[in-house]
Amino acid sequence: MALAKLFGKKTTQLTDEVDLGSTAFFQDPYPTYELLRNNQPVAAVKPAGHLLTRHGDILSALASKDLRNAPSRFSVLNKKNADRYEAARLANNILPFIDPPGNTIRRQCLIRSVRAQLDIWQPSLEGVAARQMELFLQGDSEDVIEKYASPLSLNLMCDFIGFENPARNHYKDLSDAFFYLFAPLSDAEKFEQVNNRLARFRSELHQLLELRRANPKADLISKLISAEHESEGLSEDEIIDSCMLVFADGVENVEAGVANVVAAFYQDRDAQEMFHSNEMSLEQLVSEGLRLQTPAQFVPRIACRDMEISGVEIAAETPVFLSLASGNRDTEVFEAAEKMLSGRSAQDLLTFGRGAHSCIGSRLASLQIGAAVKHVIGFGLTPKIPLSKIRFKSRLAHRWPTHYPMTKP
């Protein structure tokens, strides 16, 4: 939808609701975010609900007890459907859909295990990233997502979780199914396919769990099993479903994150100069790239009661979407928000959320993306197309590029 049509010329009022599922919005949501921040920071959106675009409102919403994560009673993922659908059973076992205080102990357990596994896994990271780059450089494809970032994140996460099967591509299909939990599932046929793929994913992890019970190894699933009988451990179902969660997060958002950071970097000549003259660290480059091209564009919540946000009435059970991507570019908080800066503090960043549901894999993700980006830039790969020509998947709430062709040296 053209922006001129979206807003009345003089009134700066919306003349039409923003459609979060429209191709135009997926392609470039940032001009819309800016208009909304300036004119209608709590906006009614299609298909339903309200979108928050100001940093301050988003921070308050992330801390609010009146906004919950548990699926609404109208959702197919609601607890009442847990015995009917694989997707609902999964949703009710994993952190993104469980509110405090129910999530606290499970969250602590998963954080401890992920941290411990990170220490063991990290030394292998550089070697895996370098080998994958060699394969990419030898191959015919120019697509740095399909032939570098995607197989790299897949291999890294298979090692992290404990999958040993050398035929790893089908895990990618399974992790892709997982993210349909975070979008409205209105197509019955698609929903059935998603349930079937999730059931296969569960069954593979169940087999792995049995293997590791008998023979533990240095992987995440063995760590979770060893904590199972402690008072703060996870049940068998929760172990399996948490592994699905960690795996899918580590594959999908990370492969997108690599391309997003590289694309943001090649948009900004000053950043390129700073990075090449060591005035900007790799860590800073990743952090700024993810701020400007945030893979998790917005996170959903449900209003627990009738409420008001910045003067806008919101009825109980309404979805409220918190645009982390918009907050990350809010000029009220970020100086020169459209630029990559080397000395920007991480304190206000929203890339990985905040509070009770903040990302527990932010360090793991930043390390993976950093290793990949270092190789892409270090080997002198240069983009064949500007950021404006990259196509993005039509996946609600995410900014995931489809292809990113680069010229090899």
Ligand code: HEM
């Ligand atoms: C660039 C990559 C990533 C991005 C942008 C990202 C972003 C996020 C965001 C924004 C949230 C908060 C959701 C909310 O508030 O509703 C979140 C939650 C989560 N992330 Fe990540 N994530 C990334 C990678 C990872 C990785 C590698 C892992 C693996 C451990 C991971 C595990 C999780 C988990 C388990 C949660 C749920 C926490 C909870 O609900 O308590 N993420 N992520």
